[in-house]
Amino acid sequence: MKTGIGFRPGRTARETCIHGVRTNETLTDVHGPSAIVAWATSRARSEKTTMQTQSTPSDLLKALSWRAAVKSFDSTRKIPAETFAALEQAMVLAPSSFGLQPWRFVVVGDAEVRGRIRAAAWNQSQVTDASHLVVLARRPTMTGDDVERHMRRICEVRNVERQTLNGYAGMINGFIGGSIKDHLSEWNARQVYIALGFFMLAAAQLGVDTCPLEGFNPEQVDAILGLPAIGYTSTVLVAAGYRSVDDPYTKQAKVRYAQAQVIDRR
Numbered sequence: 135m136k137t138g139i140g141f142r143p144g145r146t147a148r149e150t151c152i153h154g155v156r157t158n159e160t161l162t163d164v165h166g167p168s169a170i171v172a173w174a175t176s177r178a179r180s181e182k183t184t185m186q187t188q189s190t191p192s193d194l195l196k197a198l199s200w201r202a203a204v205k206s207f208d209s210t211r212k213i214p215a216e217t218f219a220a221l222e223q224a225m226v227l228a229p230s231s232f233g234l235q236p237w238r239f240v241v242v243g244d245a246e247v248r249g250r251i252r253a254a255a256w257n258q259s260q261v262t263d264a265s266h267l268v269v270l271a272r273r274p275t276m277t278g279d280d281v282e283r284h285m286r287r288i289c290e291v292r293n294v295e296r297q298t299l300n301g302y303a304g305m306i307n308g309f310i311g312g313s314i315k316d317h318l319s320e321w322n323a324r325q326v327y328i329a330l331g332f333f334m335l336a337a338a339q340l341g342v343d344t345c346p347l348e349g350f351n352p353e354q355v356d357a358i359l360g361l362p363a364i365g366y367t368s369t370v371l372v373a374a375g376y377r378s379v380d381d382p383y384t385k386q387a388k389v390r391y392a393q394a395q396v397i398d399r400r
């Protein structure tokens with residue numbers, strides 16, 4: 135009987151390739167995001183145990199070195215729809231504890247609404263000037279209903295009977311009712327930050343600039359977007375687009391501790 139849970143060797147990503155090449159100030163994606171979107175939407179999974187990629191370690195490091203938290207976006211440049219669709223999928227495909235996906239990603243296109251969010255975000259220009267703005271929101275709690283929602287989705291996607299998931303659901307319910315019970319909002323926030331990381335890394339690989347923003351008033355942003363009414367609360371924002379040639383910040387050297395001070399080998 136199919137149980138719908140558990141890791142089975144061989145169920146890894148299908149062969150696809152995404153890689154970025156640096157061309158002066160911008161990164162150009164060579165393979166485009168269509169492959170990612172097709173993979174994500176089809177949910178096809180190959181039986182191959184390794185993923186063939188044309189992206190090299192050097193490509194990855196180039197993209198990550200190029201990435202910077204952009205302060206000044208070129209408001210005339212828009213992210214192509216297909217590229218942004220891939221970035222959305224990068225968040226959708228992010229992992230979360232037990233796979234519960236305690237998040238909602240609000241893509242704010244309305245200029246007037248973005249103006250109001252900017253006012254609630256220390257007047258940071260990225261909020262209005264970037265091509266796209268995403269408000270990453272989380273469930274402020276986690277209940278049996280959230281667990282049940284996930285179980286229903288597993289049944290739907292993997293075509294398994296709900297009863298086969300009883301043990302799994304019981305384990306998750308036991309976990310959320312345990313010592314983490316008073317910290318579920320914080321726990322969910324941690325999951326949301328993984329999605330943020332996926333979005334930013336994917337963006338860098340596709341030559342799209344980003345700026346993560348925690349400098350905002352969550353209560354105000356919640357009120358602007360009506361998030362509490364749908365059971366969510368804002369956690370972090372991310373602006374995405376293309377850096378302005380005048381952005382002084384992106385021309386400065388990246389400040390990081392030396393590898394030996396950060397990577398501990400034992």
Ligand SMILES: Cc1cc2nc3c(=O)[nH]c(=O)nc-3n(C[C@H](O)[C@H](O)[C@H](O)COP(=O)(O)O)c2cc1C
Binds near residue numbers: 202345
């Ligand atoms: C969770 C988080 C919140 C941040 N909030 C802001 C923000 O509100 N405004 C801003 O300009 N930069 C913000 N940043 C950007 C950081 O200041 C920046 O990532 C850091 O200085 C390192 O620089 P780099 O990203 O360019 O390498 C934030 C970064 C993170 C990870």
